[in-house]
Amino acid sequence: xxxFLGGDPTFLGPYKPELEIIFSISGLGIFLVFFGRFxxxxxxNLSQKEILFLLSFLGFLAVASLFSLSPEHSLLFFIVWxxxxxxxxxxxxxxIQGTRKRRLLAGSxxxxxxxxxxxxxxxxxxxxxxxxxxxxxxxxxxxESPFATRPLYMLFFTWGVFASGNMALILLALLFFMxxxxxxxxxxxxxxxxxxxxxxxxLVSLLLWGWWTGMTEPFVFHWGLSLSFFQEFDTLLFGAxxxxxxxxxxxxxxxxxxxxxxxxxxxAFLLALSEKGFGGLFFLFLLxxxxxxxxxxxxxxxxxxxxxxxxxVSSDALARENGILFFLVxxxxxxxxxxxLQHRKK
Numbered sequence: 001x002x003x004f005l006g007g008d009p010t011f012l013g014p015y016k017p018e019l020e021i022i023f024s025i026s027g028l029g030i031f032l033v034f035f036g037r038f039x040x041x042x043x044x045n046l047s048q049k050e051i052l053f054l055l056s057f058l059g060f061l062a063v064a065s066l067f068s069l070s071p072e073h074s075l076l077f078f079i080v081w082x083x084x085x086x087x088x089x090x091x092x093x094x095x096i097q098g099t100r101k102r103r104l105l106a107g108s109x110x111x112x113x114x115x116x117x118x119x120x121x122x123x124x125x126x127x128x129x130x131x132x133x134x135x136x137x138x139x140x141x142x143x144e145s146p147f148a149t150r151p152l153y154m155l156f157f158t159w160g161v162f163a164s165g166n167m168a169l170i171l172l173a174l175l176f177f178m179x180x181x182x183x184x185x186x187x188x189x190x191x192x193x194x195x196x197x198x199x200x201x202x203l204v205s206l207l208l209w210g211w212w213t214g215m216t217e218p219f220v221f222h223w224g225l226s227l228s229f230f231q232e233f234d235t236l237l238f239g240a241x242x243x244x245x246x247x248x249x250x251x252x253x254x255x256x257x258x259x260x261x262x263x264x265x266x267x268a269f270l271l272a273l274s275e276k277g278f279g280g281l282f283f284l285f286l287l288x289x290x291x292x293x294x295x296x297x298x299x300x301x302x303x304x305x306x307x308x309x310x311x312x313v314s315s316d317a318l319a320r321e322n323g324i325l326f327f328l329v330x331x332x333x334x335x336x337x338x339x340x341l342q343h344r345k346k
Contacts, residue, residue: 002027002321005076007243012250012262017124021076021243024322027083030329033093034086043089044334050294054085057283061242064280067234068241069248077242080321084328094333096140105137106153109160117163128314129323131164135173136330138199139306142180143335151195158199162206168266168313173203176306183306239277245319248274264315271315284311291331307331 007020037043046054061081065074087094096105109130116125137157141150161173176183177200240248246262265271272281286293288308307327316323 005079007073007076012246016246016262018246018264018319019243021073021080022321023079023083024325026322026325026329027080030083030086030090030325033090037090037093042091044091046088047294050088050290053286053290054088057287058082058085060279060283064238064276065241067238069244069251070241073243074241077321077324080324081328084325087329087332090332092334094329095335096137096333097144097335102137102140102153105133105140106156109133109137109157113160113163126316126320126323127164128166128169128316129320129326131161131166131169132310132314132317133326134158134160134164135169135176135310136306138173139176142196151198154195154199155202158203159206162203162210166314170203170207172309172313174200177203235277237277237279239273239275239280242275245271245275264319266315267313268311268315268317268319271318275318288331 002022002024005021005023009015009017009020011019034043058078058081061078062075065071065078068074096102112125112130112133115123116127116130134157137160138154141153141157144150158173161170164170177196180196245264249262265274269281272284276284288311307330310327311317317327318324
């Protein structure tokens with residue numbers, strides 16, 4: 001849901017939502033937070049390095065759109081990315097910490113699952129993004145101080161990961177549970193270990209029940225990538241153009257492709273390589289490193305690892321406009337710094 005910007009979803013014959021460009025409602029929320037902090041003078045001032053990177057990234061997108069199959073359509077993604085970068089000044093606004101934000105995230109995920117599966121399946125809500133949000137909810141819970149209802153939230157977010165139906169995402173969740181010591185600060189291992197153990201048992205039980213009832217489907221990986229994408233140097237550098245994967249795939253094919261053959265790759269890495277080329281892949285790599293380059297908090301490094309793996313397992317992070325806004329929001333979310341009593345006295 002959102003504001004229609006452009007694109008022709010029936011360009012290849014049957015209706016394909018990947019071909020239309022929608023400015024999602026979540027983008028309006030980002031604007032509200034940005035202007036709210038700006039007028040209250042609570043916005044975070046960006047450093048020169050951040051501004052330079054932001055302008056370089058957007059500048060590359062603008063130049064790359066000129067070499068795409070449909071420049072007027074690819075350039076519309078510039079609006080989406082620019083909106084997402086407004087989060088860089090939002091500080092801790094989008095860092096999920098505290099009762100209110102925790103309930104809002106859990107309620108949004110529950111509403112999304114209910115609308116997708118029962119009420120409004122025609123809205124084409126991404127199950128992968130809902131699953132990623134659930135796994136992010138687990139990460140934020142483990143970074144918080146203990147509270148009474150955390151085990152219940154852990155089980156709910158674990159169920160949210162399973163409800164996504166993405167086997168790669170489910171296995172990723174198990175991987176993070178098993179490697180807790182590698183990305184969680186050492187002082188929190190024992191305190192959070194029991195909650196994680198119950199989540200592992202719950203997720204494995206859901207998997208076994210799903211396989212037994214036939215509800216859990218095996219993971220199907222779509223490559224959808226052809227070396228024909230890179231026959232020319234400008235395509236090698238800039239890609240086929242953002243949002244142009246399916247038209248480019250139909251354009252370079254020697255044979256007529258049936259609508260069922262036109263699918264996005266399962267991996268966002270392959271999608272980025274096809275649509276943005278090696279130049280865009282380089283800027284995306286810097287984008288995921290930016291929390292380490294710009295921030296020094298250890299929690300940022302943990303979230304960075306999570307988001308980078310999300311980027312690899314689902315193409316929805318880049319194929320959907322709300323997916324782009326989603327991962328930018330959490331990529332630049334900052335944890336509120338705690339001021340010691342001794343520092344306050346000074």
